[in-house]
Structure formats: structure tokens, C-alpha cells
Amino acid sequence: MKVVGLMSGTSHDAVDAAAAELTLDGAGDTLRLVPLGMVSAPYEDALRRALAAALPPSPTTMADVCRLDTRIGQAFAALAVRADRELCGGRAELIASHGQTVYHWASGGRVHGTLQLGRPAWIAEATGCPVVSDFRPGDVAAGGQGAPLVSLIDTMLLRGRPGVPTALNIGGIANLTALPATGPAVAFDTGPGNALMDAAVHAATSGRAGYDADGALAARGRVVPALLRRLLDEPYYRLPAPKTTGKELFHSGYLRTALDGFDSLTPPDLLATLTRLTARTVADALRPLGATEVVASGGGTRNPVLMSMLREELAAGTALLDSGALGLPAAEKEAYAFAVLGFLTLHGLPGNAPECTGARGPRVLGSLTPGRRPLRLPPVPARAPLSLVVGRG
Known part of the structure; x- marks a missing residue:
């Protein structure tokens, strides 16, 4: 399966899109990742200024949040289309979007909520592919920190x-x-x-x-x-x-x-x-x-x-x-990681490591937004893979 992983980190300066071909081996113990490359695009100046102005400790409004959710989603969608065209030859089957973290509600050693913006409907409409997004809340709801999910x-x-x-x-x-x-x-x-x-x-x-x-x-x-x-x-x-x-x-x-x-x-x-x-x-x-x-x-x-x-x-x-x-270049690793998490979610497999995040147990993470084609889910493997092998096609 060709998957595009989308990521923008806490520096909120750009969006990265890494494409990978992911295959479960016959026994299901190993997930093989073939990197197809990464493209990146900086946020437009006006969007980056608006995002910075809305982040803590600055006050913001629900109108600002709505506008940012849409404009970030559109920025992610534009890069996903480019990644599909340039890296997947137009054959991407899934987009996994981390979105842009704007607030992580942590206090007293616990995480009570987390918010990532970048409405996935824009990505699904632009690419035609199903989109897995909103990875962190499932771990938080299970008592976890919601981070670091790349663990x-x-x-x-x-x-x-x-x-x-x-x-x-x-x-x-x-x-x-x-x-x-x-x-x-x-x-x-x-x-x-x-x-x-x-x-x-x-x-x-x-x-x-x-x-x-x-x-x-x-x-x-x-x-x-x-x-x-x-x-x-x-x-x-x-x-x-x-x-x-x-x-x-x-x-x-x-x-x-x-x-x-x-x-x-x-x-x-x-x-x-x-x-x-x-x-x-x-x-x-x-x-x-x-x-x-x-x-x-x-x-x-x-x-x-x-x-x-x-x-x-x-x-x-x-x-x-x-x-x-x-096998995973330093600038690209997180985007590839979310491509893997999206792949796991689509296959009904857990995407968290409870011993690392503190969650009560393994959970299938994220929300799935259908694309323009009928949504067909693959069969759930008998077990989750234990190792990730990075190779070349």
C-alpha cells in the first residue's frame, strides 16, 4: 500500500509529506517500509503569522480556530496532492495526517486533552483518498499522554x-x-x-x-x-x-x-x-x-x-x-512514522505503545475520513507487527 504521511511539528514553520510503500510480511511479524521520498512546503507567511498569534500564551477566538482549521487543512491538502503526484505517480491509497498541534492540555502529570488542527475533509476531497487523522486523542482518552506517539x-x-x-x-x-x-x-x-x-x-x-x-x-x-x-x-x-x-x-x-x-x-x-x-x-x-x-x-x-x-x-x-x-533521513522520519500509524489504523491495528504513553492498553488510533471513492477496509491481520524494516524497492 502506498501511503502519504503528513506532519507539521511544534516549530509550525512548514508541512512535510513523506510517501512510503508499506507491506506486511506473510507471517505478519514484520512491516516493511520502502521510502519513496519527501516533499515539504512552508506555511504561507499570513497563515504562519495567524497560527503563531493564536498559540499559547496568546488569547484566541473560536472564529480564529475555525479559520485556522480550514486554512491548515487546505495547506496539508495541497501538499498531499503534490506528494501523490511526485512521489506515488498518482497511486497513493491512503493519507495519514498528524495535523498541527495547537494545544496539549497537560497538568498535574496528566494529559486531559489535545487539539490538532487541519480539517481532513479538505485532504480527502483534494486527493480522493481516505484520510486517517486525529491520532492523539484516542491514547489520551485511554489515560495516556498522547505523546510521543512515534514511540x-x-x-x-x-x-x-x-x-x-x-x-x-x-x-x-x-x-x-x-x-x-x-x-x-x-x-x-x-x-x-x-x-x-x-x-x-x-x-x-x-x-x-x-x-x-x-x-x-x-x-x-x-x-x-x-x-x-x-x-x-x-x-x-x-x-x-x-x-x-x-x-x-x-x-x-x-x-x-x-x-x-x-x-x-x-x-x-x-x-x-x-x-x-x-x-x-x-x-x-x-x-x-x-x-x-x-x-x-x-x-x-x-x-x-x-x-x-x-x-x-x-x-x-x-x-x-x-x-x-x-534508512529514515533525520528530516523525514516523523512524517514516515505517521504514514506507518495511518497504515496500522486502516488495518485495525493499535498505534500506541501503552508502556511508553501510559495508556491503559493498546488502542487503534485516529479518525477515518472517506475519500471520493467507496471506502473498502482491508482485512485485519491476525497480529500486529513487532518490527519495522526499512528497505528499497
């Missing part, structure tokens, strides 16, 4: 690797999945990935830049120990797993509060400190797990200063490699 794909991909392999994704928020030598898999959000760095760059450039390209600002600065200590006092880092967070906590207002008393701080020093914060909190989360290998993906891997600091912070002997070494 299921991570466990399938890492299973069988030696030592304690760990997958790390550094987007706006950083998350990890680890397979300990004994016991179940562990997954959680470690804290800010790029979120605070992006907020600092946006403020320093009056909105002209949205991120620290190639870590250029951080490379010119020095870490400010007093500020780093203040930032590390954040209670979230000490919460037990499973746990999840987002820009509801780590936003521009959070950063302004943390900078109280640091009036003479230069942008390079601030970026160096925030970059070290991300590296330190990731490494602090990995250390108790005994990680022997870290397979990294996400936009943060394109920041050489961050990756250098992470290498410095990791325990001696812990290997750090790009997810491309496992």
Missing part, C-alpha cells in the same frame, strides 16, 4: 539492536524512546528542543528570523552559568515518565520571565545558553536509562552547535548517529 515506530525500528538503543527527536520539543536491556520500552518528552532557541531568535531579530541557522548565533556566544542554573530549575525535568510537554509551557513568555535580571545579556550568549540547556536536559534524561546508542532525528540535528554540545554532554561511550543510518 511505537521507534520500538519497532530499534528492536534487535545491541545494548540500550534510543531514538531521539529534536523538534520544537525533544522526545526520546529507549529500549532498556530489561523491562519495557520508555518514552517521554525531555523538554524544549528548539522551542526556546527559536523564541529567542524571533525576539532578537524582531521576527525577521525564526531560528538560529547553523547555530551561528550560539557559536559566537558563551554559556551564562547563572541563567543555565535558573532554567534547569524547571520542575518539569524532575517529573517521572511518562510525561509530555509543549509550547504551552516553553513559550516566549516563559523565556521572558526566566530572563528577569539578565538585562545585559547578548543574543549570542543567550543562544549559547539555551542550546546548552537543550543538550543538557536531553543528556540528563538519557543517562539514567543507560543509553548506549542515540539515533537522532528532527530539525535540531541540522544545528551543528547543538549536536556538538550534545556529544559533550552524553555519557562516555554513548554513540550518536543520524536516523539516516537506519
Whole structure:
């Protein structure tokens, strides 16, 4: 089955579409993924500004939410059509859309709700294909954190690797999945990935830049120990797993509060400190797990200063490699992951890892929006696949 996975992360700068050919082997134990490539498109400036203006801690209206739901859905639909044409030769059979997270309602160590925008009807109408969307609420309703949902794909991909392999994704928020030598898999959000760095760059450039390209600002600065200590006092880092967070906590207002008393701080020093914060909190989360290998993906891997600091912070002997070494390029992995989750949903198979999210059990995730053709569901396999093998056609 040819599936297009659509994703826009917490940095809300662009939409990614990765196409894959997915096949269950005869015994049903292994899911084979053949990558067909990825296309990406930035949000139009007006849409990105409207989205940023509606995110916490800013107030918004139901009218704004309705407009964003439609316009994000249309942006996803346009890219899905392009991905089907350019990557699948017009033969895509399913679209899996994560949508755009605009709010993750977490408090007291629990997640009470989650909201992703990008109305799937626009995607189904534009492509003619059925669309699986709204993956996270099913896990939340079952008592889970609703994140990181990629933990299921991570466990399938890492299973069988030696030592304690760990997958790390550094987007706006950083998350990890680890397979300990004994016991179940562990997954959680470690804290800010790029979120605070992006907020600092946006403020320093009056909105002209949205991120620290190639870590250029951080490379010119020095870490400010007093500020780093203040930032590390954040209670979230000490919460037990499973746990999840987002820009509801780590936003521009959070950063302004943390900078109280640091009036003479230069942008390079601030970026160096925030970059070290991300590296330190990731490494602090990995250390108790005994990680022997870290397979990294996400936009943060394109920041050489961050990756250098992470290498410095990791325990001696812990290997750090790009997810491309496992066949899924770092910039594309999450979009491929949601293509897999959509495939599982269509086949009536669970899409969460309860031991990672804290849900009461495995659940088939998402809502299904029919396309223009009659909807025909495939038979449900006898069992869910345990491993994911990335190959070539």
C-alpha cells in the first residue's frame, strides 16, 4: 500500500509529506517500509503569522480556530496532492495526517486533552483518498499522554539492536524512546528542543528570523552559568515518565520571565545558553536509562552547535548517529512514522505503545475520513507487527 504521511511539528514553520510503500510480511511479524521520498512546503507567511498569534500564551477566538482549521487543512491538502503526484505517480491509497498541534492540555502529570488542527475533509476531497487523522486523542482518552506517539515506530525500528538503543527527536520539543536491556520500552518528552532557541531568535531579530541557522548565533556566544542554573530549575525535568510537554509551557513568555535580571545579556550568549540547556536536559534524561546508542532525528540535528554540545554532554561511550543510518533521513522520519500509524489504523491495528504513553492498553488510533471513492477496509491481520524494516524497492 502506498501511503502519504503528513506532519507539521511544534516549530509550525512548514508541512512535510513523506510517501512510503508499506507491506506486511506473510507471517505478519514484520512491516516493511520502502521510502519513496519527501516533499515539504512552508506555511504561507499570513497563515504562519495567524497560527503563531493564536498559540499559547496568546488569547484566541473560536472564529480564529475555525479559520485556522480550514486554512491548515487546505495547506496539508495541497501538499498531499503534490506528494501523490511526485512521489506515488498518482497511486497513493491512503493519507495519514498528524495535523498541527495547537494545544496539549497537560497538568498535574496528566494529559486531559489535545487539539490538532487541519480539517481532513479538505485532504480527502483534494486527493480522493481516505484520510486517517486525529491520532492523539484516542491514547489520551485511554489515560495516556498522547505523546510521543512515534514511540511505537521507534520500538519497532530499534528492536534487535545491541545494548540500550534510543531514538531521539529534536523538534520544537525533544522526545526520546529507549529500549532498556530489561523491562519495557520508555518514552517521554525531555523538554524544549528548539522551542526556546527559536523564541529567542524571533525576539532578537524582531521576527525577521525564526531560528538560529547553523547555530551561528550560539557559536559566537558563551554559556551564562547563572541563567543555565535558573532554567534547569524547571520542575518539569524532575517529573517521572511518562510525561509530555509543549509550547504551552516553553513559550516566549516563559523565556521572558526566566530572563528577569539578565538585562545585559547578548543574543549570542543567550543562544549559547539555551542550546546548552537543550543538550543538557536531553543528556540528563538519557543517562539514567543507560543509553548506549542515540539515533537522532528532527530539525535540531541540522544545528551543528547543538549536536556538538550534545556529544559533550552524553555519557562516555554513548554513540550518536543520524536516523539516516537506519534508512529514515533525520528530516523525514516523523512524517514516515505517521504514514506507518495511518497504515496500522486502516488495518485495525493499535498505534500506541501503552508502556511508553501510559495508556491503559493498546488502542487503534485516529479518525477515518472517506475519500471520493467507496471506502473498502482491508482485512485485519491476525497480529500486529513487532518490527519495522526499512528497505528499497
